[in-house]
Amino acid sequence: MFKKVLVAEDLDSISLAVVQVLEELQVPVIHHVKYCDEGLLKIKKALADNEPYDLLITDLSFKSDHRKVTLNSGDELIDAINKVQPNIKKIVFSIEDKSYRIKTLFNELGINAYVSKGRNSIAELRNAIESTFNNEEKILSSDLSFNFNDKALIEIESYDISILKLLSQGYILESISKEFKDLSITPNGTSSIEKRINKLKIYFKANNNVHLIAIAKDFGLV
């Protein structure tokens, strides 16, 4: 079994359960942090001491409070850790159940397992830890049964997300076009952007921009 595990989870009520699972699995060293920044520090320290962690279990969303932080989410934490210790095994344990979000975690951040917090997630988490230890790939908790090869949501790319983000911030077409030109994102003609928004509206069956952003929010795309 894993020898040294780091848990990043802000909710104390949940971390309690995670740590309990790790103890049952007889993991000798279990550390727990409530802020992403702390997590990165611990990873770096362990590397410097030549006693690196071999598993990270992290949540995605962290509450913001008085404390000033540079890493705001599990995504950012994983991204930062990948730059210093890419070979570490990574399990995400989160409430998120949108396929788009989860796919990018596997494809872009290279996580090993995703466990969705739910009615039977403690058992799911235990299984995921064991499977990860046995070098299985792309482990998904059983309540998430979407197809990994489903093209549908993969087709929505970062370009679309950028448009949706700006729309949700109150930008009008022309401003989006200007912004894209500044950032050298192409295509950036108002007409092209308009066309792309139209595709999104058809895809999500939205009547208008307002409806589209409401749906995008529900899907966790923005």
Added chain:
Amino acid sequence: MFKKVLVAEDLDSISLAVVQVLEELQVPVIHHVKYCDEGLLKIKKALADNEPYDLLITDLSFKSDHRKVTLNSGDELIDAINKVQPNIKKIVFSIEDKSYRIKTLFNELGINAYVSKGRNSIAELRNAIESTFNNEEKILSSDLSFNFNDKALIEIESYDISILKLLSQGYILESISKEFKDLSITPNGTSSIEKRINKLKIYFKANNNVHLIAIAKDFGLV
């Protein structure tokens, strides 16, 4: 201390912690349900048996799965319970931290305490249970420090929420007007509705309708 407590919480990783707190407080009878419907049934059964619960601790949001349910949220559960056993003490334990949502829980559903899931929520929950037992009123976990008498968010009433809801569903002004006429909600002229939306835009500093709905989603208003 309380003699018989019902916990309604779908996430097993969290209910574990809640039950643990109750055990530490030496509550003799602790029941736990993962679905709201189950919760209502247990309450009714206990009443019929003349052994009613004296405390309810519930989450607000419950994941939907294959199972068909009639009560979808903690709000609905409390509302239903209030109809059969209004005198039961009620504590809400949820991640939600929007003052609008929480105020309506106190004002319209008559809950006794609200504890926000956070980095120190186990201790907060314990305190809230004890304070509730001692008949204190309107207990709020300490990380939520908004003023109860703050008029700002109270001014946003169900009329505004209705507009925002319809907007987020892709309705145009005229359709909203028609819908309001059908439901005999007044005012229902397009102009009045437009004016009200304008107020909301000023209040939330939104540039346009798209922006407004994005903000409303963030605030959990729709």
Added chain:
DNA sequence: GTAATCCTTACGGAAACCCGTAAAGCGCCA
């Protein structure tokens, strides 16, 4: 080298919005 195709951009008219102003409706009170 030319045609076919796709992507990007431009254009224009109808619909919906945004925003200010003005009229109509309604309760209140003298």
Added chain:
DNA sequence: TGGCGCTTTACGGGTTTCCGTAAGGATTAC
């Protein structure tokens, strides 16, 4: 009854979205 204040509604013009059509440019096929 008539005037006052407030709310609701109507109206109008400027802006933005919405949606179809088409021109220009790049890539691919043959």
